[in-house]
């Protein structure tokens with residue numbers, strides 16, 4: 549009896565720590581690459597978010613229809629990576645103005661189709677709509693990392709599903725006021741964004757159906773996403789916390 553209990557306990561611990569390499573929500577397929585970089589497929593289109601890896605592994609997959617950048621930092625925008633990606637003639641880059649300027653500065657001889665979005669602006673990308681959401685620090689000693697207005701988080705409206713990508717941010721009023729989010733990618737790393745307590749508190753405020761911790765490698769290693777999951781689910785067991793393999 550004791551032994552089987554131990555086995556069950558071990559198994560549940562393994563399950564708790566299991567990190568998936570892919571995740572499918574309804575008709576949207578998601579693949580984490582690393583840290584802030586991931587891929588999404590919906591209705592025959594491939595969306596590549598913050599490609600920043602040094603290797604060209606992203607080229608082993610189809611050419612992206614859309615590249616979505618949140619901010620200028622190296623873990624989000626990497627000119628070498630953009631330079632090495634195979635793109636379609638129709639590939640559109642969605643970016644805040646600061647990233648567009650950096651693209652033009654770093655890759656002056658290349659031509660890209662860039663759709664600039666400022667905080668609060670929206671655009672149609674084929675069948676989907678995208679809204680740019682402010683992303684910024686609010687804690688006084690972290691203000692220098694992300695000033696309000698430079699970077700974008702995003703909400704992607706894919707059919708009936710709404711996908712939130714936080715970018716690098718703390719739990720701003722704009723985040724806490726989000727409505728009808730199906731899947732939320734939420735950053736949690738110190739000192740650059742927020743800790744797991746604030747990330748859990750924000751999750752409980754805007755109540756996405758699914759929350760995916762991402763961007764959780766900080767100055768002192770990885771944030772404790774198991775604790776994040778527990779903090780969310782002890783208050784609201786209806787919110788699914790999906791732990792994917794980012795590192």
Ligand SMILES: [Zn+2]
Nearest residue numbers: 584621623716
């Ligand atoms: Zn970052």
